[in-house]
Amino acid sequence: MPARKTILIYRNELLPISETFIKEQILALTKWRAVLIGQRKLTQLALEDLDVRILNPRNWKSRLAWKIDRFFGTVPRFVKRALKMEQPSLIHAHFGPDALDAWPIARTLNIPMLVTLHGYDINTYREWWETGRGGPKMLSYPRRLLELSAQPRVGFIAVSEAIRRRAIEYGIPAEKVVVHYIGVDVNAYAPGRTPITQRPPNVVFVGRLVEKKGCQYLVEAMASVQMAIPAARLIVIGDGPLRPHLERLAQTLGTRVEFRGAQAADYVKRELHGARLLSLPSVTAENGDAEGFGLVLLEAQASGVPVVTSARGGAVEGIRDGVTGYAFPERNVGELGARIITLLNDDNILERMAERGPKFVAEEFNLSYRARLLEELYDAHAARQH
CATH class of the missing domain: 3.40.50.2000 (Glycogen Phosphorylase B;)
Structure with a gap:
């Protein structure tokens, strides 16, 4: 049996209690080995059963180097070395804003990237971001997201047809957005005993x-x-x-x-x-x-x-x-x-x-079935060389 390919699953914060679905999706993978990476580890969800890497450095020199590199759209050498050891074939970022932080990692490692759009990251009006109501750091979010969508090795997953339509309206090329439902574990969610x-x-x-x-x-x-x-x-x-x-x-x-x-x-x-x-x-x-x-x-x-x-x-x-x-x-x-x-x-x-x-x-919407379809997307996107 061939060795499993490795995918890096990216989220800035690992993981809010409302994002159990990301953890369950990772656990449902069978063909791909997943490494969950992010900037900060929260205490809301237990992650002991996942392979986790926290990228945010502890000492002040490394943190300063990290900020400088992020400003220039690159990543520190120690991050590149650590992630390169995983031999990843693909990176999968959840949510549009997180994808902007994940892209320098994908580019540094020379691997393709998939981005799942979930809702607020594509439904929120462009002018709301661009007038600063999402905070000064997000002023350029719409422009940067569309620039990211122009990258040949970046593709998008929409969690519903409604999200796909909205992504296309936003300006993301239609051929770059596919629908993939997340699904649920039908063994974990089953009818109760009381009629x-x-x-x-x-x-x-x-x-x-x-x-x-x-x-x-x-x-x-x-x-x-x-x-x-x-x-x-x-x-x-x-x-x-x-x-x-x-x-x-x-x-x-x-x-x-x-x-x-x-x-x-x-x-x-x-x-x-x-x-x-x-x-x-x-x-x-x-x-x-x-x-x-x-x-x-x-x-x-x-x-x-x-x-x-x-x-x-x-x-x-x-x-x-x-x-x-x-x-x-x-x-x-x-x-x-x-x-x-x-x-x-x-x-x-x-x-x-x-x-x-x-x-x-x-x-x-059986999670195991949806995970198999997701791995087929991984296989297809990882094969993209340009």
């Missing part, structure tokens, strides 16, 4: 409490849901800058909400096993940022939990509307509430959707 019709009327939201996740519309919708179904509960799993606003909104409307904060994957699984449905009411934010897909939609359906969503990409590509859940227009609180009431009141529809969800995910 869905025997569960209390719990509605679960999972996501960061930021504008694009649209949690406020769910809080508003649940006010009318709870008037019709007094026992209905809303459980919000996640944290973020909008939490104080959402807590005040719930108090003003009289919506009963349990804010659970950010939680690990096992906690989310337990809550899904006790829920009747999951809602992801994502919207397009003021700056253009929007959901790339919404992986939690797949996790819920794989767990036998119907979904109600307006997530761009996810509402079209990530569910079967009327079969495994319901799609609704962004910010349409009335329709969101009506769909939730239907699923909480109609056991026949609820049971049918709960049964079809796991089959849909297993057929289309």
Whole structure:
């Protein structure tokens, strides 16, 4: 059996708790050996089962050399030596801004690079970056991303068709962008023991409490849901800058909400096993940022939990509307509430959707299947010499 090729997986910070999908994608690889590299190691996700390299040096001389090299678009010799020892054939960067930092590494090692675009990195309006609202360091981000897309050995992966369309609108050549869904581990996300019709009327939201996740519309919708179904509960799993606003909104409307904060994957699984449905009411934010897909939609359906969503990409590509859940227009609180009431009141529809969800995910989004397709992309892109 031939030796596995090595791919460098790049992310500036390793890894936020919301990016378990990157870790799971790495673990699902079988043909390629992955080395996870980045500037800083966080304490949010356990990475002991991954091969990890932290590039940020510890002593001040090395840090100064690193800053100077990065300014000129190169990398320090000690970084080049360390990574060259891995004998990589390809680098895969997640998120557009990280790709700009990864490209000097790819160029120094003379290897091709793939970039996965996830959402904010391509949906956010160019003028928002270019007027400095993303911070002074990101003023030139749109221009630099398009310059990167002109490099012959750089290709792009979009996490949904919606993201691919947006990337092309942004100016990235169409022939350079392919769609690859991340997928979920259908063995890790499986239906719970309690039949869905025997569960209390719990509605679960999972996501960061930021504008694009649209949690406020769910809080508003649940006010009318709870008037019709007094026992209905809303459980919000996640944290973020909008939490104080959402807590005040719930108090003003009289919506009963349990804010659970950010939680690990096992906690989310337990809550899904006790829920009747999951809602992801994502919207397009003021700056253009929007959901790339919404992986939690797949996790819920794989767990036998119907979904109600307006997530761009996810509402079209990530569910079967009327079969495994319901799609609704962004910010349409009335329709969101009506769909939730239907699923909480109609056991026949609820049971049918709960049964079809796991089959849909297993057929289309099984992580092992998606990993094989990803490795085929790696094989093809690594072969590019110019």
